[in-house]
Each structure stands twice: as C-alpha cells, then as structure tokens.
Amino acid sequence: MNVRLAGDTLLLVEFEPAIDPLVNERVVELGHALRARQLPGVRDVVPGYATLGVHFDPLRTDLLALERAVGVEGRTLETITTLPEARVIEIPVQYGGQDGPDLEEVARFAGCSPHEVIDLHAGTAYRVYMLGFVPGFAYLGRVPAAIAAPRRRVPRDRVPAGSVGIAGQQTGIYPIDSPGGWQLIGRTDRTMFDPSRDPASLLSAGDTVRFVPV
Amino acid sequence: MTGAGLRIVKPGLLTTVQDLGRWGHQLDGVPVAGPMDVFSHRLANHLVENEPEAAALEITLIGPELIAEVPVTLAVCGADFDVSIDSNPVPTGISFHVRRGQVVRFGKRHTGARAYLAVGGGGIQTPPVLGSRATHLVSAMGGVSGRALAAGDVVPVNESPARPTVRARGLTLPTAGRARLRVLPGSQERWFGDDAWRALTTVSFRISPRSNRMGYRLQGPPLPRQITDEPISEPLAMGAIQVPAAGEPILLMADRQTAGGYPKIGYVITADLCLAGQLAPGEFIEFDRCTEREAVAALIARERELMAQMLSARASEARS
Numbered sequence: 001m002n003v004r005l006a007g008d009t010l011l012l013v014e015f016e017p018a019i020d021p022l023v024n025e026r027v028v029e030l031g032h033a034l035r036a037r038q039l040p041g042v043r044d045v046v047p048g049y050a051t052l053g054v055h056f057d058p059l060r061t062d063l064l065a066l067e068r069a070v071g072v073e074g075r076t077l078e079t080i081t082t083l084p085e086a087r088v089i090e091i092p093v094q095y096g097g098q099d100g101p102d103l104e105e106v107a108r109f110a111g112c113s114p115h116e117v118i119d120l121h122a123g124t125a126y127r128v129y130m131l132g133f134v135p136g137f138a139y140l141g142r143v144p145a146a147i148a149a150p151r152r153r154v155p156r157d158r159v160p161a162g163s164v165g166i167a168g169q170q171t172g173i174y175p176i177d178s179p180g181g182w183q184l185i186g187r188t189d190r191t192m193f194d195p196s197r198d199p200a201s202l203l204s205a206g207d208t209v210r211f212v213p214v
Numbered sequence: 215m216t217g218a219g220l221r222i223v224k225p226g227l228l229t230t231v232q233d234l235g236r237w238g239h240q241l242d243g244v245p246v247a248g249p250m251d252v253f254s255h256r257l258a259n260h261l262v263e264n265e266p267e268a269a270a271l272e273i274t275l276i277g278p279e280l281i282a283e284v285p286v287t288l289a290v291c292g293a294d295f296d297v298s299i300d301s302n303p304v305p306t307g308i309s310f311h312v313r314r315g316q317v318v319r320f321g322k323r324h325t326g327a328r329a330y331l332a333v334g335g336g337g338i339q340t341p342p343v344l345g346s347r348a349t350h351l352v353s354a355m356g357g358v359s360g361r362a363l364a365a366g367d368v369v370p371v372n373e374s375p376a377r378p379t380v381r382a383r384g385l386t387l388p389t390a391g392r393a394r395l396r397v398l399p400g401s402q403e404r405w406f407g408d409d410a411w412r413a414l415t416t417v418s419f420r421i422s423p424r425s426n427r428m429g430y431r432l433q434g435p436p437l438p439r440q441i442t443d444e445p446i447s448e449p450l451a452m453g454a455i456q457v458p459a460a461g462e463p464i465l466l467m468a469d470r471q472t473a474g475g476y477p478k479i480g481y482v483i484t485a486d487l488c489l490a491g492q493l494a495p496g497e498f499i500e501f502d503r504c505t506e507r508e509a510v511a512a513l514i515a516r517e518r519e520l521m522a523q524m525l526s527a528r529a530s531e532a533r534s
Binding site: 031043134135136138178193201204205 | 344352447481482509513
C-alpha cells in the first residue's frame with residue numbers, strides 16, 4: 001500500500017498499480033471504511049481503478065490522524081483474498097441498428113458475426129471499477145479480448161444517452177448525451193443517472209453488471 | 215424560472231451560479247465545480263453577511279446587465295470592473311443596496327478575469343442539485359438549468375434590507391497579465407525527468423484560447439515525458455498539471471473531471487489557485503517548485519489575509 005499526497009488537498013492510496021478486481025475491491029472497501037469514520041475535514045472519498053482519492057480541507061484536517069486511519073483500515077484490507085458477493089444489476093440492451101452503429105465494425109475487428117459479438121458482450125459479467133468522465137458513467141471490465149475493439153479514430157460529437165460502448169477491454173453506458181469515442185454497439189433505456197433520485201447513480205463501484213439483449 | 219429576482223438583461227460572456235462546490239458525489243463521477251477564485255467568492259459573501267456556502271454569480275471577462283426586481287444588498291469582489299447602478303458608479307469590494315427596478319451594469323474590466331456578485335439574504339436561490347447550487351456546464355447540472363445565464367433569465371434571490379456599507383481591499387490581483395504560481399511535485403513524478411521540471415519552472419506559459427472552467431491549456435515548450443505509457447486513471451483535484459503525450463500541459467481548474475489518466479507533473483498549491491482563477495486566455499503563468507511546508511505556510515497566510523479583510527470590513531461598518 002502506497003500513500004502519497006497529490007498537491008495539498010488530496011491523499012492518494014494505491015494498493016497495486018493494476019487493473020484487477022481484487023485490488024479494486026480493496027480500494028472500494030477502504031472508501032466505505034473511511035466514509036463511515038466521518039473524519040473532520042474530509043470532503044470526498046473517491047475510488048479509482050487502483051487508487052482511492054481522499055479529498056480534504058487542509059485547514060480543517062488532522063493529516064496525521066487521516067494517514068493513521070488509512071493505515072489501519074488499509075492493512076486489514078490487504079489481507080482480502082476473495083471477492084464478496086456483489087450486487088448484480090441487469091441492463092437491457094437493444095444491440096445493433098441505429099442503437100449500436102458500430103456493431104458491424106466491432107464484428108469486423110473480431111472476425112465474427114454481429115450475433116457472436118452480442119453473445120460475447122452479453123455473456124460476460126462485468127465489474128464496475130469506478131465512475132467518472134460524466135456523472136453516472138461507470139467503467140466496466142473486462143471485455144473479452146476477441147471483441148476488445150479500440151476507440152474510434154474520430155470521436156463523435158454527440159453520443160445519445162443510454163448508448164453502450166466498447167473501448168478496448170472496457171465497456172460502459174453513456175448516462176447523458178455527450179461527446180464520445182467509444183465503439184457503440186447498443187443502447188439501453190435504463191436511466192443511469194438522475195440527480196433527483198437517491199442514489200442518483202444506478203451503478204456504484206464494486207457492482208456486477210450483466211447486459212441482457214432485448 | 216418564476217418569481218422575482220435579478221432579471222438578466224445582458225448575460226455577459228460567461229456568467230454562472232457558483233457556491234463552494236458539489237462535494238461528496240465524486241464517487242458517482244459528479245464533478246465538484248465551484249468558484250475559480252474562492253478567495254473573492256468568500257469575501258463577496260462576507261460583505262453581504264452571507265454564510266460562505268451561499269451561491270453567488272461568477273462573472274467572466276465581460277460582465278452582465280441586470281435589473282433588481284426586489285430590493286437587495288450586493289457586493290462585487292475579484293476582477294476590477296466598472297460597475298454602476300442606474301449609471302452611477304459604485305466601487306468593487308463594497309456592499310451596496312439596490313432598490314426595486316434599479317439597473318446594475320458591468321462596464322469596462324481593468325484587472326483580473328472573474329468577479330463575484332454576492333447577493334444578501336442568503337445568496338442565489340436556484341434549486342440545489344445533490345446539495346449544491348454550483349453550475350457544472352459539461353454535465354448541465356446546478357445553477358440555472360445547468361447553463362450560463364442568458365438574457366431574460368430571472369435569477370431567484372431573497373429580498374435583503376439596506377445595511378451600513380462595508381468595504382474590503384480584496385485579493386491582490388495579478389498584474390501585467392501574468393502570475394507566478396507555486397507547484398508541489400505530482401504523485402506521478404517518475405513520468406518526468408529534470409528536463410521537464412526545468413522547462414516547467416523556467417519558461418512563461420501562455421494560457422491558450424482553448425481554455426475554460428475545466429482547465430487551462432498551456433502553450434510553451436512541450437514537457438518531455440520519460441515514460442510514454444499512460445498511468446492508470448486516478449482521482450484528481452483542482453490545480454493538477456496534467457501532461458498528455460504531446461507534452462502540452464493542462465492546469466485543471468474548477469470544472470475538472472473527477473479522475474484522469476494523464477500523468478501529472480505537479481499540483482498548483484491551494485493558496486495560489488485564486489490567482490490562477492484571475493487569469494484570462496492569452497495571459498501568462500510562471501511556475502515555481504515549492505515544498506509541502508511552504509504550501510501549508512502559504513495557505514495559512516492566505517487564510518489570515520482573508521480573515522483580516524473580513525474583520526476590518528466589520529470594523530469599517532462600526533465606524534460608519
């Protein structure tokens with residue numbers, strides 16, 4: 001476990017520089033543990049793939065106490081060797097056609113039929129590693145190597161909300177209309193993010209996602 | 215937007231509602247937003263007797279023209295603009311009362327890039343989203359429908375009574391279109407060698423026209439990277455200086471994303487971020503490397519300066 005400051009308001013805790021479910025589980029659980037402690041001055045606790053970010057107000061935080069808490073909680077998490085049962089969320093997807101304009105392209109990349117792409121994409125359980133990019137955008141992994149098509153060379157100016165895309169071994173769902181460069185293979189009608197809902201985001205880091213063709 | 219408030223006649227170049235930011239939701243990918251110059255935002259709120267959390271208008275380069283539909287106490291801090299009420303000039307850094315129907319007009323800008331218009335009676339009353347009124351333009355969240363103000367908008371505010379005038383000197387603004395900012399080494403130092411640090415700390419970087427509230431693209435010599443691979447995306451904060459493969463650094467500002475995958479050579483210290491927020495595209499930044507100890511000392515000094523100005527504002531009220 002490597003604890004370091006990034007500037008004077010952010011503490012980063014890195015378990016191992018790897019995109020790995022177990023490493024990410026430690027990050028997510030350390031986040032839960034630190035949030036539960038409600039340490040004075042801590043204003044945001046943010047899981048990344050392999051790194052937990054703890055944002056603090058430098059004038060109101062006892063940095064030594066924060067580092068001690070990180071040390072205590074982090075060391076117990078380093079002993080985790082199995083993943084706990086995750087919450088499973090099913091996302092219905094209309095694959096191909098107007099909803100997934102790059103499905104054919106991904107099939108060409110994979111050297112298989114669009115149907116086989118759908119079977120592979122929907123046949124895999126994905127972990128939510130982190131959220132970012134825009135509110136409610138979950139980074140899911142890992143996409144089977146056969147269909148792990150790289151990003152489009154030229155990103156689209158507007159990707160419609162609900163679009164399901166692939167970028168290498170990551171897959172994800174655009175929660176709002178936004179620019180984007182991922183290969184779009186389908187679209188869901190689930191609302192991924194709604195600030196008037198609690199919780200606002202349908203997905204959280206640590207969840208398992210399954211795509212269901214409709 | 216219904217009800218009475220501040221009616222926007224001309225919106226200015228980019229006028230947004232900002233409070234201290236939407237903290238606590240970055241785990242859902244929700245960016246923080248908030249003021250580019252938090253010092254001036256806090257001081258303006260203090261002059262109208264608001265809590266620091268109150269929402270104010272952030273005004274960028276070209277100011278708005280607005281009509282008060284209710285009597286309100288206002289204060290402008292930050293960038294130095296000519297401001298008038300019904301064509302009578304009012305200084306910045308002062309609380310002033312506006313009667314129903316009076317027109318507040320921002321004119322010529324002298325120094326600084328962003329001014330904060332604070333409104334007594336608890337500030338701008340747009341509906342909070344996830345606990346904050348801060349506008350984040352890219353995710354269209356907060357403020358007035360998640361966007362910059364437009365002509366015809368009525369920004370809801372509470373009536374506030376006339377109070378004795380208070381004044382404050384305000385932030386010492388960058389002059390001659392340049393600021394020196396102190397930088398702490400980043401968390402990804404091994405991506406960069408001494409040559410990159412030399413380039414960062416010896417040259418003036420020009421803020422590109424393609425800069426905004428998310429970040430300043432900095433034009434200067436490219437910062438060479440020792441490692442071409444991108445690090446794994448990690449959480450980040452305002453002030454991060456990230457360096458994409460081409461080497462053109464980007465200083466991340468208030469509307470930054472929650473995480474990023476470019477290596478960061480360093481972080482501008484919090485004490486100096488308010489100065490960065492007062493720079494405009496085309497102006498210049500010079501960086502100095504500093505230590506954690508210096509960063510903390512600078513922050514305490516900055517906070518003391520703000521507190522001293524707040525206290526003397528109160529004293530000026532007692533005298534008047």
